Amino acid sequence: MTEVFARERTMHDLHTRRVRVLRTTPVAPSMVRITLGGDDLARFSADGPADHVKVFFPDPETGVLTVPEPGGFRKPRAEGAPAIILRDYTPLAFRPDAEGGPELDLDFVLHGDHGVAAAWAARAKPGDELGIGGPRASVLAPAGADSAIIVADESALPAATRWLQAFDASVPVTGLFFVKDPETSAYLDGADGEKRELHWFTGADRASALEAALRALPIGERTFVFLAGEATTLIPLRRYLRRELGLSKAQADVHGYWKRGEVALDHHAPLDPADPED
Numbered sequence: 001m002t003e004v005f006a007r008e009r010t011m012h013d014l015h016t017r018r019v020r021v022l023r024t025t026p027v028a029p030s031m032v033r034i035t036l037g038g039d040d041l042a043r044f045s046a047d048g049p050a051d052h053v054k055v056f057f058p059d060p061e062t063g064v065l066t067v068p069e070p071g072g073f074r075k076p077r078a079e080g081a082p083a084i085i086l087r088d089y090t091p092l093a094f095r096p097d098a099e100g101g102p103e104l105d106l107d108f109v110l111h112g113d114h115g116v117a118a119a120w121a122a123r124a125k126p127g128d129e130l131g132i133g134g135p136r137a138s139v140l141a142p143a144g145a146d147s148a149i150i151v152a153d154e155s156a157l158p159a160a161t162r163w164l165q166a167f168d169a170s171v172p173v174t175g176l177f178f179v180k181d182p183e184t185s186a187y188l189d190g191a192d193g194e195k196r197e198l199h200w201f202t203g204a205d206r207a208s209a210l211e212a213a214l215r216a217l218p219i220g221e222r223t224f225v226f227l228a229g230e231a232t233t234l235i236p237l238r239r240y241l242r243r244e245l246g247l248s249k250a251q252a253d254v255h256g257y258w259k260r261g262e263v264a265l266d267h268h269a270p271l272d273p274a275d276p277e278d
C-alpha cells in the first residue's frame with residue numbers, strides 16, 4: 001500500500017534571503033503572525049503542507065544578523081566568526097503579488113524569553129530584519145489517501161492549517177490538537193466543516209486524552225496520519241501507529257518540532273531514540 005502514500009516532491013534551488021517585518025498580528029493567546037516582505041522573496045515557493053524554512057535571527061547580545069550563503073550554516077565556522085542562529089518555521093502563506101511586493105506569513109509560538117526565536121517574535125516590529133533559508137524541497141499531500149488525521153500542538157498549527165487546505169474538500173480530515181490554552185482553538189476558526197472535524201485537548205491531561213482520541217479513530221488502509229509537535233509527547237502515539245498498528249513511515253508521518261528542555265532540536269534526529277526509524 002506504500003504507493004497510496006507516495007508524495008510528489010519538488011527540489012528547489014537553495015536560497016538564503018534577507019527579509020523585513022511588515023506587520024505583526026496576534027492570532028491566538030500565545031501566537032503571533034509575522035508578515036515578512038522584501039525583494040529577496042521574489043521566486044520564493046513552498047507548495048508542500050509541511051514545508052519548512054530555516055529562519056536566521058539576530059544575535060540577542062550584539063543585535064547582529066548573520067545570514068549565511070545557501071547551505072553555509074552547515075559548514076564549520078571560523079573562530080571568532082559571528083554566530084549563526086537559526087530555527088525551523090512553517091511558511092504558512094506566501095502572496096507573491098501583494099500590493100506592496102511579495103509577502104510571507106510565519107506564525108510564532110510565544111513560549112517565553114528562554115528561546116531566541118520566541119523572544120525575538122514577542123518584540124518584533126515593522127522594519128526588523130530576519131534571514132530565511134529554503135525551503136530545500138516541497139513535498140505534496142499523498143494523492144491516494146482517502147482520509148487523513150492531523151495531530152498538532154501550537155507549533156504545528158501552521159502546518160495543520162496547510163494540511164487542512166492540502167486535501168481535496170471531499171477527503172475527510174480529522175484534526176486532533178493538543179494545546180495549553182483553550183482559546184487557541186480560535187486559530188482554526190472557520191476551518192471545520194462537513195469533512196473537517198476538529199478536536200481540541202487542553203489542560204494537564206491533554207496528552208493522555210489525545211492518545212485515547214487517536215486510539216478511538218478508525219484508521220483504514222488509505223488513511224494518512226501526520227503528527228507534529230513536542231517530541232516526547234508524540235513517542236507513545238508513534239509507537240501505537242507504527243508498532244501496534246504496523247503502519248509504514250509513509251502512512252504515519254511523525255515529526256518532533258521541539259523537545260521540552262532542548263534548545264534548537266534537530267528534527268532529523270530520531271524522535272524515539274529507543275526505536276529509530278527503519
Ligand SMILES: Cc1cc2nc3c(=O)[nH]c(=O)nc-3n(C[C@H](O)[C@H](O)[C@H](O)COP(=O)(O)OP(=O)(O)OC[C@H]3O[C@@H](n4cnc5c(N)ncnc54)[C@H](O)[C@@H]3O)c2cc1C
Pocket residue numbers: 051052087088089090091106107108109111114115116117118119154155156158159256257258259260261262263264265267
Ligand atoms: C519542520 C518544523 C516546522 C516548525 N514550524 C513552526 C512554526 O511554524 N511555528 C512555531 O512556533 N514553531 C515551529 N517549529 C518549532 C520551532 O522550530 C521550535 O519551537 C524552536 O525550538 C523555537 O525556537 P526558540 O529559539 O524559541 O526556542 P529554543 O531556543 O529552541 O528552546 C528554548 C527552550 O524553549 C523550549 N521550547 C521550544 N519551542 C517551544 C514551544 N513551541 N513551546 C514551548 N516551549 C518551547 C525548549 O524546550 C527549550 O527548553 C517548527 C519546527 C520544525 C522542525
